[in-house]
Amino acid sequence: MKKILLVGRTSAGKTTLTQALQGREIKYEKTQSVFNYDGIIDTPGEYAENRILGRALALYAYEADVVGLLLASDDVYSLYSPNIVSMANREVIGIITKTDKEEANIPQAERWLEIAGCKKIFKVSALTGEGIDELLEFLTK
Ligand SMILES: Nc1nc2c(ncn2[C@@H]2O[C@H](COP(=O)(O)OP(=O)(O)O)[C@@H](O)[C@H]2O)c(=O)[nH]1
Numbered sequence: 001m002k003k004i005l006l007v008g009r010t011s012a013g014k015t016t017l018t019q020a021l022q023g024r025e026i027k028y029e030k031t032q033s034v035f036n037y038d039g040i041i042d043t044p045g046e047y048a049e050n051r052i053l054g055r056a057l058a059l060y061a062y063e064a065d066v067v068g069l070l071l072a073s074d075d076v077y078s079l080y081s082p083n084i085v086s087m088a089n090r091e092v093i094g095i096i097t098k099t100d101k102e103e104a105n106i107p108q109a110e111r112w113l114e115i116a117g118c119k120k121i122f123k124v125s126a127l128t129g130e131g132i133d134e135l136l137e138f139l140t141k
């Protein structure tokens, strides 16, 4: 299985997605540090929100085979600057989370991730399980 580094702002759904990918019980856990769960590297949102911590992500990318940029389907802004994927020398995929949300605006999230430079974009809900198998298939290929 490819090792994936999950990046995204606080509440993007990184920890819940980690639990869903591993078939673990879904429960809220505040992420205090970078944590490697058997090849899924979960990070605190502060790493994406803070410029100085952000540099650490470029370094953690070396430990991964692929970087996943998460954006919640109901987010009203994106933290990712145009072509930010060039910061990592790994393949960067986009992951739209919480696709089950009523307020979801998936086309908007998709545009933001395209602007960031993601070529492949997955749409997932950790709550309903939608899209989890497709993401797992990509990671196991
Ligand atoms: N509706 C819905 N809520 C989700 C989903 N994934 C995460 N959440 C909720 O969003 C909040 C933040 O999730 P969390 O995984 O802790 O985000 P993180 O800060 O990126 O690790 C929690 O209250 C989760 O229950 C999802 O797929 N659907």
Ligand SMILES: [Mg+2]
Pocket: 014, 015, 016, 029, 030, 031, 042, 043, 044, 045
């Ligand atoms: Mg977390």
